[in-house]
Amino acid sequence: MPRRLVMLMTDKMIPHRRLCVALLAVLGLASAASEVISPLPPMGFNNWARYMDALNETLFVETTDAMLAKGLLKAGYNRINLDDCWSPRERLANGSMTWDTDKFPQGLPWLASYIKAKGFIPGIYTDAGTLSCAGYPGAYGYEEIDAKDFADWGFEFVKLDGCNMPTGTEDEYRKVYGKWHEILSKMDNPMVFSESAPAYFAEAANLTNWYKVMSWVPEFGQLARHSRDTLVWNSTLYWPDITGWDSILFNYGQEVRLGRFQRPGYFNDPDFLNVDHFDYTLDERRSHFALWASFSAPLILSTDVLSLTDEEVKYLTNADIIAVDQDPLVQQASLVSQSVDWDVLTKSLSNGDRLLTILNKGSTAADLTVPWTHIGLVTNTRHTPSKLSVKDLWTGRSETIDLKRSKRFNVKNIPPHGTAIFRISNPALGSSVQTVPTGVIFNTYSLSCLTDSSSRGGLITWTNCTALDSQIWRVREDGTLSSLADEKRCLVEKDGRIQSGDCSKHSKWDYFLSGALINRDSKKCLTETQDAGAFAISDACGYMTNEQVVALPVGVTVKSLADDDSVFDLRMNGA
Ligand SMILES: *[C@@H]1O[C@H](CO)[C@@H](O)[C@H](O)[C@H]1NC(C)=O
Numbered sequence: 001m002p003r004r005l006v007m008l009m010t011d012k013m014i015p016h017r018r019l020c021v022a023l024l025a026v027l028g029l030a031s032a033a034s035e036v037i038s039p040l041p042p043m044g045f046n047n048w049a050r051y052m053d054a055l056n057e058t059l060f061v062e063t064t065d066a067m068l069a070k071g072l073l074k075a076g077y078n079r080i081n082l083d084d085c086w087s088p089r090e091r092l093a094n095g096s097m098t099w100d101t102d103k104f105p106q107g108l109p110w111l112a113s114y115i116k117a118k119g120f121i122p123g124i125y126t127d128a129g130t131l132s133c134a135g136y137p138g139a140y141g142y143e144e145i146d147a148k149d150f151a152d153w154g155f156e157f158v159k160l161d162g163c164n165m166p167t168g169t170e171d172e173y174r175k176v177y178g179k180w181h182e183i184l185s186k187m188d189n190p191m192v193f194s195e196s197a198p199a200y201f202a203e204a205a206n207l208t209n210w211y212k213v214m215s216w217v218p219e220f221g222q223l224a225r226h227s228r229d230t231l232v233w234n235s236t237l238y239w240p241d242i243t244g245w246d247s248i249l250f251n252y253g254q255e256v257r258l259g260r261f262q263r264p265g266y267f268n269d270p271d272f273l274n275v276d277h278f279d280y281t282l283d284e285r286r287s288h289f290a291l292w293a294s295f296s297a298p299l300i301l302s303t304d305v306l307s308l309t310d311e312e313v314k315y316l317t318n319a320d321i322i323a324v325d326q327d328p329l330v331q332q333a334s335l336v337s338q339s340v341d342w343d344v345l346t347k348s349l350s351n352g353d354r355l356l357t358i359l360n361k362g363s364t365a366a367d368l369t370v371p372w373t374h375i376g377l378v379t380n381t382r383h384t385p386s387k388l389s390v391k392d393l394w395t396g397r398s399e400t401i402d403l404k405r406s407k408r409f410n411v412k413n414i415p416p417h418g419t420a421i422f423r424i425s426n427p428a429l430g431s432s433v434q435t436v437p438t439g440v441i442f443n444t445y446s447l448s449c450l451t452d453s454s455s456r457g458g459l460i461t462w463t464n465c466t467a468l469d470s471q472i473w474r475v476r477e478d479g480t481l482s483s484l485a486d487e488k489r490c491l492v493e494k495d496g497r498i499q500s501g502d503c504s505k506h507s508k509w510d511y512f513l514s515g516a517l518i519n520r521d522s523k524k525c526l527t528e529t530q531d532a533g534a535f536a537i538s539d540a541c542g543y544m545t546n547e548q549v550v551a552l553p554v555g556v557t558v559k560s561l562a563d564d565d566s567v568f569d570l571r572m573n574g575a
């Protein structure tokens with residue numbers, strides 16, 4: 001084990017820095033380019049969480065063969081990516097990187113062509129700084145040489161980690177990742193670019209820089225590691241106090257804050273599926289997979305593929321759930337509601353269906369009832385279907401529900417830490433499930449939910465999330481918002497206070513990539529004061545401040561930062 005790795009592992013406060021994450025890059029016009037490169041979330045294998053520095057040719061050859069034999073390639077897992085520690089400690093005299101010949105006796109070009117011959121796409125790792133996280137040469141100052149060598153060797157995906165940057169400022173990360181973007185964009189076959197930069201700004205007392213980094217990674221690449229590494233296999237050595245389940249919920253909890261950034265060609269990356277980590281129940285493993293799929297997140301396995309059990313292969317190749325992950329809309333499911341024991345998520349699918357995902361965070365099996373309105377269904381209009389068809393994606397069984405008789409959906413016996421996942425369709429031929437973006441509005445720093453306290457004279461407050469109707473908001477296309485507690489009233493801005501009031505005045509809002517929710521009349525931002533239980537106030541818009549960055553339900557139109565430069569101080573953007 002590299003000394004550097006051991007040293008980093010003692011640093012409990014910033015667990016993600018011990019580990020390696022990485023990236024790729026591409027094109028001139030970022031979004032247009034990324035659509036060409038990787039419109040759907042990548043799926044495949046990476047060695048890191050399972051093997052760390054103990055990678056070699058045999059491991060990759062055997063893993064490639066096993067992915068094929070076990071049907072994982074057929075199910076969509078078509079990438080085989082190397083992580084840190086594939087090189088010697090020094091570059092060649094001419095500046096190029098080379099591979100460790102003890103680990104890779106036939107060389108990386110041979111391995112890349114082996115991987116391709118079996119039908120997979122090979123990927124490689126490097127670091128944006130002067131050294132990788134494990135202390136191997138970093139690419140800082142060698143970007144052109146390394147990108148060219150990686151391409152010459154046959155790699156088509158690059159993960160760019162973010163350890164050991166010369167100064168570590170946000171500005172420096174942006175310049176270096178931007179440089180990689182430029183280089184990779186000009187290549188004949190632009191590589192997929194996986195960016196680890198955001199992880200180095202996560203969990204701060206002031207999240208402004210994290211949000212800033214998140215706002216440029218989609219311009220440069222196709223996926224970005226936003227927070228901690230998934231636990232490595234034998235994590236008791238390094239994190240005795242974090243269970244496997246805590247780790248899944250941690251990354252899940254970071255992902256839900258960032259839904260506004262995801263779009264076709266760019267994916268938030270909550271890190272690997274470490275399937276054979278010793279500290280999971282089967283239900284927890286299945287939850288890990290179903291939640292990541294609900295997010296349309298990358299599905300990269302970091303596990304001993306040869307030893308995957310039939311049961312594990314069966315859930316990992318569940319075609320219905322993979323179709324949710326790989327759905328062309330690639331919406332990141334957002335929170336409908338949150339409470340101590342339950343999270344409910346939803347998103348739309350490209351054929352007009354709606355997803356319902358229910359996570360039981362509690363420690364016993366339990367039932368949950370979800371009103372159809374919670375997942376955004378428009379009721380009592382001519383668009384309301386009379387029946388819904390509901391498919392349980394774990395069992396494959398469908399049932400038809402008569403909406404006239406049943407306004408709610410009852411889900412029975414969801415196991416502890418288990419996730420139920422349903423695809424809901426309108427059984428009328430060629431019809432979709434008509435929905436409005438619906439769910440919680442929460443501050444992504446404090447995690448407080450915006451609450452319609454109608455009983456308190458129309459006041460709107462920030463409180464703990466409880467899953468009451470007063471915290472579930474509908475965001476209409478015209479920019480008005482109402483809670484399900486009182487759909488006749490709207491969120492309005494009046495004299496610096498946010499209230500529940502007349503839908504015709506001061507009631508229209510715009511949501512921005514910055515995370516700001518801005519009143520169209522006053523140009524002021526929805527703001528949370530520091531005091532718990534504070535009334536929701538409006539204030540002049542700052543630049544991605546802890547108090548003003550909020551998450552809205554998926555499906556709400558997200559305006560770019562530049563769409564309203566009258567309210568933002570764009571100088572902060574470094575342009
Ligand atoms: C290759 O790596 C695997 C996994 O770390 C290890 O079990 C195996 O002994 C290594 N083989 C060689 C030839 O180094």
Ligand SMILES: *[C@@H]1O[C@H](CO)[C@@H](O)[C@H](O)[C@H]1NC(C)=O
Nearest residue numbers: 092093094095096097145149
């Ligand atoms: C350095 O030498 C290696 C091995 O001969 C070669 O493959 C590589 O292209 C060279 N790099 C540069 C920058 O000339």
Ligand SMILES: *[C@@H]1O[C@H](CO)[C@@H](O)[C@H](O)[C@H]1NC(C)=O
Nearest residue numbers: 206207208209543545546572
């Ligand atoms: C948070 O960080 C940003 C960017 O570094 C800075 O401009 C801002 O002043 C900080 N806010 C507070 C409250 O410290």
Ligand SMILES: *[C@@H]1O[C@H](CO)[C@@H](O)[C@H](O)[C@H]1NC(C)=O
Nearest residue numbers: 233234235236237277278279
């Ligand atoms: C992790 O490694 C330690 C030390 O080698 C060993 O005692 C422990 O049993 C291992 N734990 C697991 C879960 O493999």
Ligand SMILES: *[C@@H]1O[C@H](CO)[C@@H](O)[C@H](O)[C@H]1NC(C)=O
Nearest residue numbers: 340448463464465466532533
């Ligand atoms: C809100 O949640 C926090 C953290 O779970 C808890 O400590 C606090 O007591 C809760 N506040 C209220 C008013 O329930």
